[in-house]
Amino acid sequence: MNGAEVSIEVRGLVSYYGTRKVLKGIDLSVLDGEIMVIMGGSGSGKSTLLNHLLGLLSPAEGSVRLLGRDLARLTPMEMLDLRRHIGVAFQSGALFSSLSVAENIMLPLREHSDLDRKTMEIIARLKLEVVSLAGFGDLMPAELSGGMIKRAALARAIVMDPKLLFCDEPSAGLDPVVSSSIDELILRLRDAMGMTTVVVTHDLDSAFKIADRICVLDDGEIIALGSKDEIRASSNERVQNLLNRRSEEVTLDTDAYLRRLLGES
Numbered sequence: 001m002n003g004a005e006v007s008i009e010v011r012g013l014v015s016y017y018g019t020r021k022v023l024k025g026i027d028l029s030v031l032d033g034e035i036m037v038i039m040g041g042s043g044s045g046k047s048t049l050l051n052h053l054l055g056l057l058s059p060a061e062g063s064v065r066l067l068g069r070d071l072a073r074l075t076p077m078e079m080l081d082l083r084r085h086i087g088v089a090f091q092s093g094a095l096f097s098s099l100s101v102a103e104n105i106m107l108p109l110r111e112h113s114d115l116d117r118k119t120m121e122i123i124a125r126l127k128l129e130v131v132s133l134a135g136f137g138d139l140m141p142a143e144l145s146g147g148m149i150k151r152a153a154l155a156r157a158i159v160m161d162p163k164l165l166f167c168d169e170p171s172a173g174l175d176p177v178v179s180s181s182i183d184e185l186i187l188r189l190r191d192a193m194g195m196t197t198v199v200v201t202h203d204l205d206s207a208f209k210i211a212d213r214i215c216v217l218d219d220g221e222i223i224a225l226g227s228k229d230e231i232r233a234s235s236n237e238r239v240q241n242l243l244n245r246r247s248e249e250v251t252l253d254t255d256a257y258l259r260r261l262l263g264e265s
């Protein structure tokens, strides 16, 4: 691995909430064009790490470098400039409810570019096509399904053709079929645009479908980092516990579960 291939480099990252240490020395490199999935149980530190990658939190110790720039050393202007190369799709979609879908998608263009209105509309329309939402631009977010909101959020995240894409729980709250279609979209976007992509998820099926490499967090530490096969073969008991939780979920008899919910058995 040579330096030029690394898009994101985290070194010795330590983070606290008050006196509580929640990241305990994270070392992580994400290579150009790879999809890195950050996985881990609830409270393991995934969101905190993501917030550091986005420059929303400052490290107590260590550093975060995006595209070769140490976030702690950037002036506000340099940070703004770097943000042009970063797309973020938040868990909830984070669309503005008072703006149409197309207006939402144009927001980063309005913030970061001098393009005229017509050009922005054309770009928004193209991005809506990319995420299979062609023709939905005039709708309001409240008129979209959960899966469509995630697609719209992805369209907004990629509207500036970013070098880095961050997705926070892209499949949260979706049924398995819709969730799988979002996974496919993330793969397709990376293949088409070559972005370095970081996905935070607790959804194991999704993680194993999209990841080039997986980083498993537990109690603020990386307990496994590697390819899907390497993670599956991990001898770490906590990693295996996380993977086995999935088998229990998968083997759940959904019909029996539904009958139980409906009081039929």
Ligand SMILES: Nc1ncnc2c1ncn2[C@@H]1O[C@H](COP(=O)(O)OP(=O)(O)OP(=O)(O)O)[C@@H](O)[C@H]1O
Binding pocket: 017, 022, 040, 041, 042, 043, 044, 045, 046, 047, 048, 049, 202
């Ligand atoms: N604003 C906060 N103030 C204090 N403690 C916090 C705050 N946010 C998170 N924590 C704590 O930090 C630890 C890591 O939380 P974090 O949200 O990063 O985990 P997570 O892996 O993203 O969890 P989840 O999957 O439930 O979102 C947890 O113990 C959490 O309780």
